[in-house]
Amino acid sequence: MPDYPVSRLRRLRKSEALRSLVRENTVDAGDFIFPLFVVEGKGVKKEIDTMPGIYHFSVDKLGKETADLLRLRIPAVLLFGVVNAKDEWGSGAYHARGVVQQAIRAIKKAAPGLLVITDVCLCEYTSHGHCGVIENGDVDNDKTLPLLSKMALSHAEAGADMVAPSDMMDGRVKAIREALDGNGFNSIPIMAYAAKYASAFYGPFREAAGSAPQFGNRKSYQMDPPNVREALREIEQDIREGADIVMVKPALSYLDVIRRARETFNHPLAAYNVSGEYAMVKAAASRGWIDEKRIVLEILTSIKRAGADIIITYHAKEAATWLAEQG
Numbered sequence: 001m002p003d004y005p006v007s008r009l010r011r012l013r014k015s016e017a018l019r020s021l022v023r024e025n026t027v028d029a030g031d032f033i034f035p036l037f038v039v040e041g042k043g044v045k046k047e048i049d050t051m052p053g054i055y056h057f058s059v060d061k062l063g064k065e066t067a068d069l070l071r072l073r074i075p076a077v078l079l080f081g082v083v084n085a086k087d088e089w090g091s092g093a094y095h096a097r098g099v100v101q102q103a104i105r106a107i108k109k110a111a112p113g114l115l116v117i118t119d120v121c122l123c124e125y126t127s128h129g130h131c132g133v134i135e136n137g138d139v140d141n142d143k144t145l146p147l148l149s150k151m152a153l154s155h156a157e158a159g160a161d162m163v164a165p166s167d168m169m170d171g172r173v174k175a176i177r178e179a180l181d182g183n184g185f186n187s188i189p190i191m192a193y194a195a196k197y198a199s200a201f202y203g204p205f206r207e208a209a210g211s212a213p214q215f216g217n218r219k220s221y222q223m224d225p226p227n228v229r230e231a232l233r234e235i236e237q238d239i240r241e242g243a244d245i246v247m248v249k250p251a252l253s254y255l256d257v258i259r260r261a262r263e264t265f266n267h268p269l270a271a272y273n274v275s276g277e278y279a280m281v282k283a284a285a286s287r288g289w290i291d292e293k294r295i296v297l298e299i300l301t302s303i304k305r306a307g308a309d310i311i312i313t314y315h316a317k318e319a320a321t322w323l324a325e326q327g
């Protein structure tokens with residue numbers, strides 16, 4: 001490469017046309033998965049306090065919302081259930097008439113082209129708010145696996161297109177794969193929350209989903225934030241167990257983990273731009289401290305640049321609208 005003044009890197013930045021030609025990464029509505037919170041009851045569309053612009057929907061209100069998503073060319077939703085009655089085993093999670101199971105059927109009817117992905121985890125359904133069965137004060141890994149398998153299977157039976165285990169139990173991808181394959185669902189993919197950290201960035205979500213642990217924390221199953229080699233082991237293990245798509249979560253403080261995962265594995269890679277990351281942007285934007293549109297598109301592009309193929313983000317609808325306006 002010649003030195004300055006022969007080389008002038010500014011030459012290719014002179015116009016939008018030039019910048020467009022040499023642009024290395026782009027973000028597109030087709031990259032997005034939009035999380036949806038489904039609640040019990042009828043006629044509910046209620047904004048979530050900790051996540052401005054994001055709503056709780058009852059099943060009957062999902063038709064319009066999902067049709068909007070299709071119009072914006074967002075290909076997929078990720079469903080979370082929020083329930084009132086909870087027990088120690090999270091039985092609401094694998095009930096055939098549970099809120100997510102009903103939501104799947106409703107969305108498949110209202111917006112058949114939309115991919116319905118379901119979060120598979122017990123924390124929104126357990127009275128103690130942990131992601132599995134409690135034994136001697138901690139989540140028991142192996143007792144939790146059959147419940148997660150039942151939950152994933154009930155989603156597939158209701159018509160889900162893909163299941164996404166987020167519990168961080170060891171061996172859950174294998175258990176879920178076996179349950180699906182044993183019941184005629186061998187073509188339903190698994191998107192594994194493979195490298196999911198014990199992060200403070202989930203705070204607003206736990207308010208939204210009513211899933212905060214009632215004692216202790218999730219550090220005995222979710223990953224310790226300082227670790228990156230361990231993330232690669234988690235991802236490798238999930239791939240060996242049959243994960244079709246692997247995920248790093250959260251995204252922004254973990255862009256290095258996304259990059260390492262991209263360079264190490266060839267599986268499709270998702271990144272979850274989580275609730276705390278969203279809430280911080282919304283809070284600053286509401287005060288006029290940042291240019292929301294530019295910040296959001298910059299954030300989403302950075303997640304792509306780090307190596308993610310897929311972005312799960314609460315910004316999906318607004319970002320898709322802005323991207324469509326830009327053409």
Ligand code: PBG
Pocket residue numbers: 119121123131166167201202203204205206211273274275276
């Ligand atoms: C369920 C789950 C959580 C999130 C996704 N699935 C919460 C948690 O692990 O505490 C967080 C999503 C977000 O913060 O946007 N286990």
